[in-house]
Amino acid sequence: MIIFITGGVRSGKSSFAETTAVYYGGQTLIHYIATSARQDGEMLHRIKRHVDDRERSGYRWKTWEQARNIHEIEYNFEPNSVILLDCLTNLLTNELFYGWEEKREQWLQKDYRKGVYKKIIDGIIALSEENTLIVVSNEVNYGMPLRDSGTYYFAQMLGILHQDIVQKSDWVYQVEQGMPILRKGPHALEKQSILF
Amino acid sequence: MHFVTGGAFNGKAKWVKKTYGVPREDAAWFSGYESEYFHIDFSTYSLIVIEGLENFVRQVIRENHSDPRERLEKHLKTWIAWEKEAYGRQLVLIGTDIGKGIVPMNKEDRMWRDYTGWFYQDITMMADQVDIIWYGLSHQLK
Numbered sequence: 358m359i360i361f362i363t364g365g366v367r368s369g370k371s372s373f374a375e376t377t378a379v380y381y382g383g384q385t386l387i388h389y390i391a392t393s394a395r396q397d398g399e400m401l402h403r404i405k406r407h408v409d410d411r412e413r414s415g416y417r418w419k420t421w422e423q424a425r426n427i428h429e430i431e432y433n434f435e436p437n438s439v440i441l442l443d444c445l446t447n448l449l450t451n452e453l454f455y456g457w458e459e460k461r462e463q464w465l466q467k468d469y470r471k472g473v474y475k476k477i478i479d480g481i482i483a484l485s486e487e488n489t490l491i492v493v494s495n496e497v498n499y500g501m502p503l504r505d506s507g508t509y510y511f512a513q514m515l516g517i518l519h520q521d522i523v524q525k526s527d528w529v530y531q532v533e534q535g536m537p538i539l540r541k542g543p544h545a546l547e548k549q550s551i552l553f
Numbered sequence: 554m555h556f557v558t559g560g561a562f563n564g565k566a567k568w569v570k571k572t573y574g575v576p577r578e579d580a581a582w583f584s585g586y587e588s589e590y591f592h593i594d595f596s597t598y599s600l601i602v603i604e605g606l607e608n609f610v611r612q613v614i615r616e617n618h619s620d621p622r623e624r625l626e627k628h629l630k631t632w633i634a635w636e637k638e639a640y641g642r643q644l645v646l647i648g649t650d651i652g653k654g655i656v657p658m659n660k661e662d663r664m665w666r667d668y669t670g671w672f673y674q675d676i677t678m679m680a681d682q683v684d685i686i687w688y689g690l691s692h693q694l695k
Contacts, residue, residue: 496568500559501662502653516562519688529690540690 360482360491361526362537363435363519364544369535371443379416381489382439386417390440392447394424424451428480436487445477445494445522452477454507464510474514478521485525492506496531507542554633554644556676559686561649566604568686569645573600584608595635599642603632606648606676610669612684614661619662633679646680648673 360377365372372548378387389411393400421430427448434440442448452473453464463469484490494515503509523529531539557565569575575582581598583591585605590612593603603609610625618624636644652670657663677683683695 436689498653501651501657501666502649510683513562516560516564516688520562520564520567523688523690529688540687 358489359451359485359522359526360489360528360530361494361519362491362530362532363494363496364532365496366454367494368532370493370495370532372410372535373532373537374441374443375411375414377442378439378491379414381491383416385439386419388438388440389418389420390423390427390430390442391420392424392442392444392451394451396448414422424448425455426476426480428476428483431483434484434488438488439491440484441489441491441493442484444480445492445518446497446515448477449511449518453511453514455494456520461515464507470510470514474518477518481522482525492526494519494522502547554636554646554672554676554680554681555684556680557645557647557675557684557686558650560653561651563686564689565647565649565686568684568689568691569602569604569647573602574642575600581589587613593632599639600645601632601635601643601652602645602647606646606672607651607665607669611665614664614668621668622671622675622692625668626675627674627677629679645659646676648676 362370362374362377363374378389391404391407393404408420411420421433423430425448427442453470455461456463464473481490481492497512497515499512503512523541526541527543528539530537531540532538557569559565573580577600579598580600580602581594583593583603585591585603585608587644591603591609594603595601609628610621613624613628614621616624632644632646636642648669650673651666657666677695680695682693684691684693686692
């Protein structure tokens with residue numbers, strides 16, 4: 358099962374995703390896939406805050422640092438695990454722009470982008486087949502059409518990934534100011550939140 | 554007339570194809586992304602889809618009319634007149650919402666964004682149905 362959660366920066370989407378993970382997996386070890394590649398001061402501080410929050414939560418969390426290749430860790434999970442992937446936006450950045458430090462602009466090639474797309478979707482399918490996978494992603498407003506090709510391809514791929522994941526998800530939430538809005542869910546429960 | 558809007562890369566065209574079952578023989582699809590100019594041929598079809606309306610707006614602005622909004626409304630009225638001319642005709646307009654970013658630095662982009670926003674409001678006023686598409690999910694506004 359896939360639960361998809363989007364929201365803007367600082368919208369409270371991660372907190373809501375963690376609450377959801379606890380709802381489904383509070384009795385078990387909850388797996389957390391961290392996707393951040395940057396390890397500088399600001400990011401370390403934010404990571405530490407998230408880790409501290411999870412430790413204080415009183416539930417058992419296991420963190421997997423996986424900036425790319427999420428499919429690689431599939432075999433570590435017992436069936437029926439609850440896995441939280443936070444977040445898709447980082448994962449796509451790390452996959453799409455891999456090698457940018459060496460000026461390897463692979464993302465300009467269509468085949469490369471197709472490969473990245475397939476790798477991410479296949480990874481998500483593999484992780485969700487026997488488990489509850491919660492995917493967090495960032496809601497982005499692009500405003501005017503994008504002229505820079507890197508940003509254009511990123512936006513295009515994120516948009517198509519979102520469409521694909523929404524279609525595959527059982528539950529879809531958009532978080533605004535910490536409040537989850539249910540966008541997709543089993544019909545009978547369409548208008549109510551599962552948690553609050 | 555059915556107006557379909559939403560952000561870029563949200564699956565608007567895909568949703569229209571699914572909803573109306575195009576491609577089909579009696580349907581024509583005009584795309585503002587494939588060509589700078591809209592040669593809309595209204596001859597023999599019963600379903601007409603026009604996508605990339607924001608590019609149509611930019612084209613009209615570049616024609617330097619004294620009042621682009623009025624000019625756009627004139628076009629809109631022509632399209633709607635086609636739909637009303639015969640029973641069973643359907644017009645679907647697809648436009649990307651480009652109004653949610655930061656104010657653009659250059660004047661042409663600001664004008665483009667403003668006239669697109671006004672045009673969408675005018676379209677919405679005249680539409681029978683309006684849907685916002687969010688990653689393939691529709692939300693009916695009207």
